[in-house]
Amino acid sequence: MSDAAAPPALRFDGVTRRFGSVVAIDRLSLDIFAGEFFALLGPSGCGKSTPLRLAAGFDAPSEGRILLHGAPLTAPPHLRPVNMMFQSYALFPHMSVADNVTFGLKQEGLPKAEIAARVSEMLALVQLSALGARKPHQLSGGQRQRVALARALAKRPQVLLLDEPLAALDKKLRAETQFELKRLQRRLGTTFVIVTHDQEEAMTVADRMAVMQAGTVAQVGTPDEIYEHPASRYVADFIGDVNLLQGRVVRTDASSVVVACDGFGEIIAGPAPEARVGETIWLALRPEKIAVSEGGRAGVGQNEVTGTVVEVGYRGEQSMLEVRTAAGSILKVSVTNRRRRAADGPAVGESVRLTFAADDIVALTR
Amino acid sequence: MRKGLSFTNLTALALGLAFLYLPIAILVIYSFNTSRLVTVWGGWSTRWYTALLADRALLDAAFVSLRVGFISATAASILGTLAAVALARARLFRLRASFSALLYAPIVMPEVITGLTLLLFFVAIDLDRGVWTVTLAHITVTMCFVTLIVQARLASFDWSLEDAAMDLGAPPSRAFLAVTLPLIWPAVAAGWLLAFTLSLDDLVIASFTTGPGATTLPIRIYSDVRLGVKPEINAICTVMIATVALVVIAASLLTKRRAAH
Ligand SMILES: Nc1ncnc2c1ncn2[C@@H]1O[C@H](COP(=O)(O)OP(=O)(O)O)[C@@H](O)[C@H]1O
Ligand SMILES: [Mg+2]
Numbered sequence: 001m002s003d004a005a006a007p008p009a010l011r012f013d014g015v016t017r018r019f020g021s022v023v024a025i026d027r028l029s030l031d032i033f034a035g036e037f038f039a040l041l042g043p044s045g046c047g048k049s050t051p052l053r054l055a056a057g058f059d060a061p062s063e064g065r066i067l068l069h070g071a072p073l074t075a076p077p078h079l080r081p082v083n084m085m086f087q088s089y090a091l092f093p094h095m096s097v098a099d100n101v102t103f104g105l106k107q108e109g110l111p112k113a114e115i116a117a118r119v120s121e122m123l124a125l126v127q128l129s130a131l132g133a134r135k136p137h138q139l140s141g142g143q144r145q146r147v148a149l150a151r152a153l154a155k156r157p158q159v160l161l162l163d164e165p166l167a168a169l170d171k172k173l174r175a176e177t178q179f180e181l182k183r184l185q186r187r188l189g190t191t192f193v194i195v196t197h198d199q200e201e202a203m204t205v206a207d208r209m210a211v212m213q214a215g216t217v218a219q220v221g222t223p224d225e226i227y228e229h230p231a232s233r234y235v236a237d238f239i240g241d242v243n244l245l246q247g248r249v250v251r252t253d254a255s256s257v258v259v260a261c262d263g264f265g266e267i268i269a270g271p272a273p274e275a276r277v278g279e280t281i282w283l284a285l286r287p288e289k290i291a292v293s294e295g296g297r298a299g300v301g302q303n304e305v306t307g308t309v310v311e312v313g314y315r316g317e318q319s320m321l322e323v324r325t326a327a328g329s330i331l332k333v334s335v336t337n338r339r340r341r342a343a344d345g346p347a348v349g350e351s352v353r354l355t356f357a358a359d360d361i362v363a364l365t366r
Numbered sequence: 367m368r369k370g371l372s373f374t375n376l377t378a379l380a381l382g383l384a385f386l387y388l389p390i391a392i393l394v395i396y397s398f399n400t401s402r403l404v405t406v407w408g409g410w411s412t413r414w415y416t417a418l419l420a421d422r423a424l425l426d427a428a429f430v431s432l433r434v435g436f437i438s439a440t441a442a443s444i445l446g447t448l449a450a451v452a453l454a455r456a457r458l459f460r461l462r463a464s465f466s467a468l469l470y471a472p473i474v475m476p477e478v479i480t481g482l483t484l485l486l487f488f489v490a491i492d493l494d495r496g497v498w499t500v501t502l503a504h505i506t507v508t509m510c511f512v513t514l515i516v517q518a519r520l521a522s523f524d525w526s527l528e529d530a531a532m533d534l535g536a537p538p539s540r541a542f543l544a545v546t547l548p549l550i551w552p553a554v555a556a557g558w559l560l561a562f563t564l565s566l567d568d569l570v571i572a573s574f575t576t577g578p579g580a581t582t583l584p585i586r587i588y589s590d591v592r593l594g595v596k597p598e599i600n601a602i603c604t605v606m607i608a609t610v611a612l613v614v615i616a617a618s619l620l621t622k623r624r625a626a627h
């Protein structure tokens with residue numbers, strides 16, 4: 001999708017922003033390519049909105065530069081070819097839906113006919129053509145969200161910045177809107193940068209994402225890279241459910257590492273080239289990567305642990321089990337509820353045999 | 367919830383209202399008195415209102431007051447709104463608390479002191495006293511009231527609206543005029559009306575800062591009354607009460623509208 005030779009659509013080059021003694025973002029360096037749907041993901045307060053506000057021009061970096069297609073971004077907000085969709089939507093309450101969308105185009109001094117055409121095009125794009133005359137307070141939350149999107153897109157920005165655009169919607173509508181947003185982005189080809197604290201949302205919409213940790217980037221990658229190859233315990237723990245087992249390296253070679261974990265014995269994990277024998281490392285094991293076999297049947301996979309089910313959390317499509325191993329450690333295991341009313345999942349108190357492949361375990365040194 | 371007022375509450379309310387409004391009611395009634403004697407009722411008439419129209423001195427004073435009120439309220443509204451916006455926008459502004467406190471000073475300061483300090487100031491900078499010094503004095507005093515009213519509105523203002531306007535291509539001044547001002551104008555208008563009434567009403571500060579040829583209505587009335595109460599005074603006071611009442615009602619309607627928004 002992106003031309004490797006072209007400069008990135010948006011580049012943060014060692015950007016720091018301090019508020020008094022608080023460091024909101026710390027030497028942030030990030031490349032976002034043209035046409036990409038990029039997500040900034042992290043817990044609240046970790047410094048996700050600050051880079052957006054810096055890119056939009058509402059705030060200036062304490063150090064570092066921001067480049068748009070290779071050119072330093074220093075113009076005041078009203079002269080920057082980027083637009084922002086605000087978390088609160090920030091719709092002008094005294095203007096109709098159509099006037100809200102018109103506002104930005106009027107500032108450009110476009111001819112009246114073109115403005116009218118563009119406004120109706122935008123309202124059609126977000127399926128609000130019938131509601132142009134309404135005031136924002138006469139709309140539902142989902143409709144308001146779409147007006148905000150249409151208003152920000154009307155100016156055809158080079159980069160659209162979205163600050164938690166779906167946070168105010170209920171879960172179901174949010175899930176639908178995520179797909180809509182993705183379709184829209186693909187159709188327009190505009191570079192989207194979305195900020196969210198919802199990892200499912202980031203994984204659903206984004207081509208690539210950055211996981212933020214206290215003002216710095218913990219990892220950048222595609223959603224599956226980040227899920228399957230987390231770079232640190234922080235990332236593994238923040239994205240999805242995970243079992244983190246601490247242990248000491250016993251043996252290591254090109255294809256695997258053997259780790260002695262407290263409460264589990266020796267576990268063979270995927271390769272960890274940086275790990276040295278005797279060092280303490282962590283193994284990240286996703287609950288869905290563990291196979292459960294009841295009773296005495298043998299499973300597949302190089303690793304095997306036996307234990308007793310102590311808790312079953314029913315979630316509908318799947319259940320999350322907590323299994324206590326013989327040595328007293330707890331493992332989270334998820335089982336898919338494939339059949340209706342069938343007692344195919346183990347019950348509390350049952351003893352189970354857990355197996356998992358070495359390749360499904362990520363060895364982490366951080 | 368209580369259903370109605372008890373007898374005691376009703377009496378207390380009636381007494382309180384009478385205490386506040388009986389003198390005004392008597393003044394209004396006596397302005398329609400035929401008799402020249404202020405204390406003797408001689409039947410209904412509007413002759414003092416007609417006489418008013420012939421009283422040049424009083425009409426001139428009324429005109430001066432209206433002019434001072436109009437100009438000072440307008441200037442105070444502009445300056446007061448700008449001050450309120452500056453104080454609200456500068457969220458990290460270190461001295462903000464002290465500046466906000468300074469705003470209250472002219473409100474709690476005894477008028478005699480304010481009048482005196484302004485007089486000394488005008489003398490010090492060698493400004494000829496007249497309509498303009500009274501106007502300047504009124505701007506100084508009423509501006510704080512405008513700032514307080516507008517500041518109260520801005521406390522709940524969503525500044526991302528202004529950010530959004532700039533993001534969409536409006537320079538800061540246009541963002542303020544097209545988005546912020548239309549949303550806070552009821553508060554600005556209420557501030558204007560309050561500033562106007564305060565100016566129309568003021569005797570003390572105007573007396574200190576006025577000069578030859580700049581007699582405001584309250585000064586005129588006060589000097590007339592010292593020579594004895596004329597029935598025309600009742601009439602002009604009734605007109606003033608009506609004006610102020612209209613302005614206050616308008617201001618409270620604006621405030622209500624603002625709250626309902
Ligand atoms: N205007 C500001 N003044 C002071 N501190 C701020 C300001 N904006 C953000 N911060 C601080 O910077 C940190 C990151 O903020 P932000 O980027 O808004 O986080 P997020 O969007 O991830 O919740 C927070 O600790 C926040 O308190
Ligand atoms: Mg935020």
